[in-house]
Amino acid sequence: MQKLSLLGDLIDIKEQIDLDRDIDRATLRKRDREIGLSEDGKNNSAKSKIVRLRSWINQIRSSTETSSKGQKVDKSMRSIIVVCWLVGAVSGYLLASSVLAYDGSQPVNLLIALLVLIGVQTLALLLLCVLLMFNQTKILEALAVLNPANLIMHLISKIQPTWKEAIEKYFSRFKSSGEFGLLPQMTTYLAQHFAIALNIGMLASLFYLVTVSDLAFGWNTTLNIQNETVSQFLQGIATPWQAVLPAAVPDDSLVEASRYYRLQSKLHSEGWEARELGTWWLFLAMCIVVYGFLPRLSALVIAGIHYDKCVTRATLSLTGSSQVLARMSDPLVSADAQSPEVSVPVSVTRPGLPGRQAARKIECVLVEWSGCEATDKALTKVGIVPHSRLQAGGRQTLSEDKVTIKATSQIQAEGIAISIKAWEPPMLEFIDFITLLRKSVSANLPIIVLLKPLPDQTVSTTQIETWETALGAVSDSALYLESL
Amino acid sequence: MSEFELPSLAIVGHPNKGKSSIVSTLSQDGSVGISPVSGTTVVNRSFPMRVDGTTLYQLIDTPGFQRSRSAMDWMQQHSTSASDHRQTVINFVEQHKEDPRFEAECQLLEPILKGAGILYVIDGSTPYGPEYDAEMEILRWTGQPSMALINQIGEAEYFDQWQQPLAQYFKIVRTFDAQQASFERQVQLLTGFSELADSWRDPLQKAASILRQQRKNRIIQASDSIIETLISMSNYSQRIPVRESSTESEQDRLTLQFQKSLVAMEAANRVEIEQLFQHHQLERSDTEFSLTEDDLFSENTWSVFGLTRDQLVTTGIVGGAAGGSLMDIGSGGLTLFLGSGLGALVGGASAWFGSQQMIKTKILGLPLGGSELVIGPVVNPNFQWVVLGRAINHLQHICRRTHARRDTLILGNDELSVSIEQATESSGEQHFSDKLEKDEKNSLRSILNRIANQKALTESDRQKFSRIISRQIPGWYE
Known part of the structure; x- marks a missing residue:
């Protein structure tokens, strides 16, 4: 896949960051770290950051078949530049043709030609420099309506929806916040393309007219200005090329000879050939090159650098770009489980233990599980009169538990109560004990599990529910659960 | 390198005493099932800490003991002397790995017998009871390096009561509050595991350093x-x-x-x-x-050609000034910038007063501008x-x-x-x-x-x- 411009990458980076919001973090970390590990740049400079971000988007883009928005925007940008060049060149040609129009009746007014072809654009360039120097992007935005590149951009947006979307969606933030002035910087950059083409068009027109027609230049003014003054002024203008191209520097006699008065309908100085008045064209051409073309060429380079910096800043300031860089540079650390959790489904609808009529006192054998003692007072409260006390669980061996079960079955009592620690979870070992116990006694003999709370506490709802769930699974209609 | 040559720690204990909480905290994995109902964890789960694909250590969450006395009973019956304790445990797992009665015991003992260290977790907010003895004894029989961790839930008022029985079975006893532990406390616990084996020190120190850097990032x-x-x-x-x-x-x-x-x-x-x-x-x-x-x-604002009134006036001023300056240049400066000044004034005023009219103007049925409400x-x-x-x-x-x-x-x-x-x-x-x-x-x-x-x-x-x-x-x- 071809490499895109910085702007194209900015658009795609933003698009990708937006798309990434729907991807889970672990996948993103893995993907970006892999890209990061294939990268060399590890320092923290802005240049390194932008290189890494561009490499990131390049690698992601290379895995997709469809053309990205960045590519489309790049294509639009190239179209805009081409249109700027075409319109600029045609405008320059037409402008120069109209200014240099000469039918032989009057010479071409040199001062007007200088003013229109050089003066206006020089003033515009100076204004641009001042505005940029003082970072007056808001005025630049306001003046955008006068910028031909801006008009071309908006015309292109009518036929290329992606470009329109880019202007509205991607540049709006930078435009409205005044933070980066991306749009003014872009129009300024494009305007330089237009201006260079304009100057080339003007030069082409001049060369064409000089080649195929006999141009004659003159100057006139109503003001009482001496020829010497005008001569000094024009020679001052010609200073940059005085040494290398003296033929393009007007001398005093040419200036004097070129002055004309329309009423006289002929040149002020006699003895000059009309052919020689055409020698001004070289001066005019050099003026266009030195004061039009070359400054605009420099302006294009400078505006290009500013524009690139601006796009770079905008890219680095994108919400999410620092996260991308962090994901690329931070080691991929994971400490979570490598397999999904397998849990025993906990029955929500507990079978439920039948309620015992606690109001009626019953005499029970009390089994203290794992040393869980129950006082007579606590037992009386739940209507249990202990007949005898036995031990099971805890430090008892399984054989001793069996002895306890046997003893329990031999005692004639109305039921069996087992005191147990409410704070401990129901263990399968205890369930085994209950099951064995039931086998050794009548199926109707009540077995009452008594939950004993921690000192100074009551049995919590969670504890009751936990035990209900565990004991409910035994499916014993004479098994009860009560709290002490 | 086999997974058990790295620092590996099996988190074991009674059901529902916070084993999963500790794993969840140390692995920063909030998806670990933590429930007041015991037996939530039924199979071992490995939590390896990986850095760019390289494993530095692993924690293994295990099911809690369910029939420790029965298991101990079997082992005591099959052991002849203290020297065969470890082998007896191995035999127990071998013989019962298909037995559903000892599913939990076989699961939790498996990584330990493969070389994992033992982190035995108890709840410091409930008292010690004799029901813990069998499971601690089984763990001792495995002969693996071990550490007891008192999960400091709530006030941990039974902390002292636990010290003595734990000291009988474990050389190292630590406290840790899985619910409230600060990040630094978590890292300290992690590096503390290196007390179990000297060879664990470097990978655990490296893991701690990476975790600190990750936290900072x-x-x-x-x-x-x-x-x-x-x-x-x-x-x-x-x-x-x-x-x-x-x-x-x-x-x-x-x-x-x-x-x-x-x-x-x-x-x-x-x-x-x-x-x-x-x-x-x-x-x-x-x-x-x-x-x-x-x-x-x-405010209620409006725009023409997408320009606000201020922008439009600025454009008018600059445009007028530029036009006027042509007059100034044409006069050779004799107008003393009057052209520029007048041009700016006329341009600005036209934009200001003409703007309202421009909003309503339509070209080919499309309005040039419109009002909008800005909040x-x-x-x-x-x-x-x-x-x-x-x-x-x-x-x-x-x-x-x-x-x-x-x-x-x-x-x-x-x-x-x-x-x-x-x-x-x-x-x-x-x-x-x-x-x-x-x-x-x-x-x-x-x-x-x-x-x-x-x-x-x-x-x-x-x-x-x-x-x-x-x-x-x-x-x-x-």
């Missing part, structure tokens, strides 16, 4: 995210085209929509930070701030302070919160309508700005003013801001 990223959100919220405005038939209720609707958008931005930031710290399952209860009309900038940005001077305070408060909670917690995160309430001091009093928490040094507070004030005035932050401002936020986080170190 996360805090920096969270700070950056807060700054981004604050800037977006401060710059945010909404606009709708105004028709002649537009009513006041449309303005109310837009105000409500504006507030919802701000709330959504803040909520998105919360989620982003929670995801960053791997609190994926977190439930949060947060009070939304409310805005009144006084808090908002709102926002928020102009209340407390806004940035309150939003930042709320974000820092959330970040502090997230950084303090272990992954073992399953309760809802409840955040405080800040209102714009009251001062910062009153707002923080109402939330019951001290505002972060009260703890700042004077210089730091001044820097922050200047940065927040820039944001409020929608001016761009320099890189240095951003770094300073990020550092101020990071320093509010418990356990932050430069």
Whole structure:
């Protein structure tokens, strides 16, 4: 896949960051770290950051078949530049043709030609420099309506929806916040393309007219200005090329000879050939090159650098770009489980233990599980009169538990109560004990599990529910659960 | 390298005593099932710490003992002397691995017999009981290095009662609160595992160092995210085209929509930070701030060619001045810039007075401009302070919160309508700005003013801001 411009990458980076919001973090970390590990740049400079971000988007883009928005925007940008060049060149040609129009009746007014072809654009360039120097992007935005590149951009947006979307969606933030002035910087950059083409068009027109027609230049003014003054002024203008191209520097006699008065309908100085008045064209051409073309060429380079910096800043300031860089540079650390959790489904609808009529006192054998003692007072409260006390669980061996079960079955009592620690979870070992116990006694003999709370506490709802769930699974209609 | 040549620790114990909580906290994995109902974990789960694919250590969450006395009984019957204890345990697992009765015991013993160290977890808030003896004895029989960890749930009032029995079976006994442990405490526990085997020291130290760096990076990223959100919220405005038939209720609707958008931005930031710290399952209860009309900038504005009135007037002034300057140049400067001045005046005035007419002008049926209602940005001077305070408060909670917690995160309430001091009093928490040094507070004030005035932050401002936020986080170190 071809490499895109910085702007194209900015658009795609933003698009990708937006798309990434729907991807889970672990996948993103893995993907970006892999890209990061294939990268060399590890320092923290802005240049390194932008290189890494561009490499990131390049690698992601290379895995997709469809053309990205960045590519489309790049294509639009190239179209805009081409249109700027075409319109600029045609405008320059037409402008120069109209200014240099000469039918032989009057010479071409040199001062007007200088003013229109050089003066206006020089003033515009100076204004641009001042505005940029003082970072007056808001005025630049306001003046955008006068910028031909801006008009071309908006015309292109009518036929290329992606470009329109880019202007509205991607540049709006930078435009409205005044933070980066991306749009003014872009129009300024494009305007330089237009201006260079304009100057080339003007030069082409001049060369064409000089080649195929006999141009004659003159100057006139109503003001009482001496020829010497005008001569000094024009020679001052010609200073940059005085040494290398003296033929393009007007001398005093040419200036004097070129002055004309329309009423006289002929040149002020006699003895000059009309052919020689055409020698001004070289001066005019050099003026266009030195004061039009070359400054605009420099302006294009400078505006290009500013524009690139601006796009770079905008890219680095994108919400999410620092996260991308962090994901690329931070080691991929994971400490979570490598397999999904397998849990025993906990029955929500507990079978439920039948309620015992606690109001009626019953005499029970009390089994203290794992040393869980129950006082007579606590037992009386739940209507249990202990007949005898036995031990099971805890430090008892399984054989001793069996002895306890046997003893329990031999005692004639109305039921069996087992005191147990409410704070401990129901263990399968205890369930085994209950099951064995039931086998050794009548199926109707009540077995009452008594939950004993921690000192100074009551049995919590969670504890009751936990035990209900565990004991409910035994499916014993004479098994009860009560709290002490 | 086999998985058990690396530091491996099997987290074992009685059911429902916080084994999974400890694993959840140390692995920063909030998805571990933690339930008051025992037996939630039925098979071993491995939690390897991997750095760019390289495993540094692993924790193994195991099911709790269910029939330890029965297992011990079998082992005692099959052991002839102390020298064959380990082999007896191996034989037990071999013989019972298909026996559903001893599924839990076989599961938890398997990694230990393969070489994992033992982290035996008990709950310090409940008393010691003889039912623990059998399981501790089985673990001793395995002969693997072991450590007991008293999970300090609540007051841990039975801590002393546990010391003696644990000391009989384990050389090292530590305490740890899986629900409340600070990040540094978690790292200390991790590095403390190296006491079990000398060869574990280097990988565990490396893991600790990486975890600290990861923590630091996360805090920096969270700070950056807060700054981004604050800037977006401060710059945010909404606009709708105004028709002649537009009513006041449309303005109310837009105000409500504006507030919802701000709330959504803040909520998105919360989620982003929670995801960053791997609190994926977190439930949060947060009070939304409310805005009144006084808090908002709102105006009826209009545009022509997409230009506001100010921009249009500027364009008129500059265009007029440029036209006039041609006259000045034409006169050789004799007009003393009168042309430029007059041109600017005429251009500006035409734009100002002609603009209303231009709005209504239609070309090919399309209007040149139109009026629109603009709501926002928020102009209340407390806004940035309150939003930042709320974000820092959330970040502090997230950084303090272990992954073992399953309760809802409840955040405080800040209102714009009251001062910062009153707002923080109402939330019951001290505002972060009260703890700042004077210089730091001044820097922050200047940065927040820039944001409020929608001016761009320099890189240095951003770094300073990020550092101020990071320093509010418990356990932050430069």
